[in-house]
Amino acid sequence: MSASQTKLLENAFQEFSKASGSIISYYNVLESQIKQLRKEIEEKNGELSRAKEYLYTILNSLPVGVVVVDKESILFSNTRAEQLGPEGFIGNLNNGTHCVGELKNSKGHYRWRKEELTNGFEGKEVIVFEDITEIEKMKERLERDERLRAMGEMAARISHEIKNPLGSMELFLSMLQNGRLKKREKQYVDHVLFGVKTIDRIINNILSYTRPKTLALKPEKPSRVVEDILDFMNISMKSREIEVHLFNLYDGLCYFDPDLMKLVMMNFISNAMEAINKGGVITIEIKEKEQYALIIVRDSGAGMSEEVRKNIFNPFFTTKDKGVGLGLFIVYNIIQAHHGYIEVESAEGAGSSFFVYIPKDRT
Ligand SMILES: Nc1ncnc2c1ncn2[C@@H]1O[C@H](COP(=O)(O)OP(=O)(O)O)[C@@H](O)[C@H]1O
Numbered sequence: 121m122s123a124s125q126t127k128l129l130e131n132a133f134q135e136f137s138k139a140s141g142s143i144i145s146y147y148n149v150l151e152s153q154i155k156q157l158r159k160e161i162e163e164k165n166g167e168l169s170r171a172k173e174y175l176y177t178i179l180n181s182l183p184v185g186v187v188v189v190d191k192e193s194i195l196f197s198n199t200r201a202e203q204l205g206p207e208g209f210i211g212n213l214n215n216g217t218h219c220v221g222e223l224k225n226s227k228g229h230y231r232w233r234k235e236e237l238t239n240g241f242e243g244k245e246v247i248v249f250e251d252i253t254e255i256e257k258m259k260e261r262l263e264r265d266e267r268l269r270a271m272g273e274m275a276a277r278i279s280h281e282i283k284n285p286l287g288s289m290e291l292f293l294s295m296l297q298n299g300r301l302k303k304r305e306k307q308y309v310d311h312v313l314f315g316v317k318t319i320d321r322i323i324n325n326i327l328s329y330t331r332p333k334t335l336a337l338k339p340e341k342p343s344r345v346v347e348d349i350l351d352f353m354n355i356s357m358k359s360r361e362i363e364v365h366l367f368n369l370y371d372g373l374c375y376f377d378p379d380l381m382k383l384v385m386m387n388f389i390s391n392a393m394e395a396i397n398k399g400g401v402i403t404i405e406i407k408e409k410e411q412y413a414l415i416i417v418r419d420s421g422a423g424m425s426e427e428v429r430k431n432i433f434n435p436f437f438t439t440k441d442k443g444v445g446l447g448l449f450i451v452y453n454i455i456q457a458h459h460g461y462i463e464v465e466s467a468e469g470a471g472s473s474f475f476v477y478i479p480k481d482r483t
């Protein structure tokens with residue numbers, strides 16, 4: 121190798137080691153940048169999964185059901201949606217064209233709203249639904265209270281107006297009865313007098329139960345009243361082959377007027393017996409629900425249509441040939457005076473259940 125060639129080679133080596141020196145230093149810079157980036161990505165991932173967790177926590181603590189669907193299946197459902205068990209009806213909503221609606225199934229009454237997702241999530245829909253069973257029940261109760269208050273007032277006013285002339289009729293009829301009458305005439309007068317007395321009895325009933333009255337409240341076990349009435353009605357239930365089951369899950373006291381409460385229970389049980397007619401079961405359950413003692417009277421009788429159910433507390437509403445239609449009106453007024461309330465579940469052919477809520481304490 122000539123001297124000039126050796127020089128060239130040396131230069132080349134020097135250049136090479138300079139270049140590799142700078143490559144190494146670039147590599148070190150790159151490596152530390154990559155490390156930094158990796159750290160940032162990890163941090164971002166952490167933030168992302170915390171944000172996701174945060175979002176899910178919010179979604180799962182919502183009192184409404186949230187479900188995300190595509191055309192085929194459910195992609196996400198929050199805890200509330202799972203509790204409400206939407207599978208059955210989400211399928212129906214998924215295919216429909218409506219965006220809002222209401223739905224009733226055996227579990228309750230729901231209001232729902234459906235919206236297409238945007239922002240790159242096209243093809244997916246979010247369905248939000250809430251359970252409005254309690255709200256609907258309360259709405260129905262408020263409407264019923266308002267209607268019955270007006271009806272009660274009117275019934276009381278009319279009854280009051282009828283009472284005076286009726287009193288005179290009774291007086292004159294008694295005078296006639298004591299006068300010199302032929303046997304036939306006396307019979308006629310007896311019939312009229314009987315009718316007048318019946319009207320008077322009905323009117324007294326209306327007046328005594330629709331006027332705000334003072335209750336003789338006493339601390340008493342609800343089961344006592346129920347047991348007394350069951351004893352009292354035992355024979356007529358046996359003769360109709362009706363079985364009675366009493367489940368007492370509340371042994372505490374409750375403030376109520378025992379005589380009026382007996383009248384309430386008697387009405388429920390005689391209605392249940394009439395609905396069963398012959399051979400059936402009446403179940404009475406007493407338990408606690410929040411600040412109320414709850415008495416449930418269920419029967420295996422004929423049940424009632426929605427139309428009948430909505431009217432049963434109206435004065436003079438009856439579906440029976442010999443019914444008067446005042447029993448449940450009186451019951452309603454007594455429970456109302458106790459600051460309680462009544463709910464009814466029934467279906468034709470499937471029996472009826474009356475839920476009577478009475479506050480445990482009177483403040
Ligand atoms: N347990 C029951 N099962 C089915 N229907 C009932 C029951 N209780 C009440 N009803 C309905 O409510 C109506 C009103 O009852 P109520 O006020 O006691 O009057 P009445 O017994 O004189 O008809 C009844 O005629 C009946 O249609």
Ligand SMILES: [Mg+2]
Pocket residue numbers: 387390391447448
């Ligand atoms: Mg009745």
